Amino acid sequence: MTTVATRTAGTAVELHPLLAERWSPRAFDREPVSDADVTALLEAARWAPSANNYQPWRFLVGRAGVDGSDATYKGLFDALAEFNQVWASAAPVLIAAIVEVEHEDGSAREIAPYELGLAVAQLTVEASARGLHAHQMGGFDAGQIAVEFGVPAQYRAVVVLAVGRLGDPAALPAWAAERESAPRERKPLSDIAFSGTWGAAAA
Template sequence: MSLDQPDGRQPDHPVAPQFPARWSPRSFTDQTLTKADVMSLLEAARWAPSASNLQPWRFVWALRGEPEFAAILGCLTGNNPLWAGRAAALIAVASKDRIPGRDGAEQVNRTAGFDTGAAWMSLALQAQAMGLVTHAMGGFGVDDLARVVALPGGHTLQAVVAVGHQGAAEALPETLRPREVPNRRQPLAETSFHGRF
């Protein structure tokens, strides 16, 4: 995969090219992935930073053609089912939100979502290094997906990630084609502050 900077994705400050080059296409080819490919993605996620090394991220994955893939796909909402079925793999991302406290009683792990987000980004960058693209979705039926993946108590579903080889925009339904471009980012002045908000 090329790390050329797409139009509108020029950084204002020096960064490694992988960051502005990564975006979230919806179009996938019919190429497949292997279990070994998915294990590489999950291995990258495994090495994400984690508060107290608790590693609260949890992933449930399936390859296109497997019944589990169809089950996860069936939980997607909005426009997501129109394109995500062509992905080579779907990965449900959850966080384990409770941990044993010093007194042995369970308590909330307030950094679980933060750490799980770091793991997802590691997965996304590994996919990019492998010539793949990823698209994370928040549009899914929470109760349906929890049932499909047998989500344990004390866990929160965060996203479903579609992974595969990037396809042409023309393969998408006509209504989605105009959106098949890298989006822009807000300027740093709107999202980061020196010393205080």
């Protein structure tokens, strides 16, 4: 098996391994994720901060095993774009991250997607701590999920996450297998962190 064990980020100073070693694989192993691990991921999300402790995040959790998948997994999987279905089919867990974008009075809650992002970030770090990987996908049909699961109108699915342990890249289509070992890249710090004036590097 040609599993890639780690794809550590290149950083100017050493980061905590939970962050440096997080990445988004496409090669997943069908080995089930334990109930305790799934609960921990959701607890990590639940304990994220939000303005006024509003907690606008909601999750739909689907499980799959060697014997097949539950109805939630099937519904989430069917909503994925084909370019995600080709690799996400091996992931034992799919989680839709959903946000409440309206107050009770119908006014927009602009900050809510930011808060959902914080919750999902916590979920991904907890996944790393448990030897799991989470790959977020924006490529899916949120309307299809809304209809399939009866999601109320004030909620919107933002990402679906594939979660599990690393699998064998050889099982992937060639384009996806190549990405499993491609260099991980980011903009330099000097392009994103400024001090004094816009564009002047902070570090």
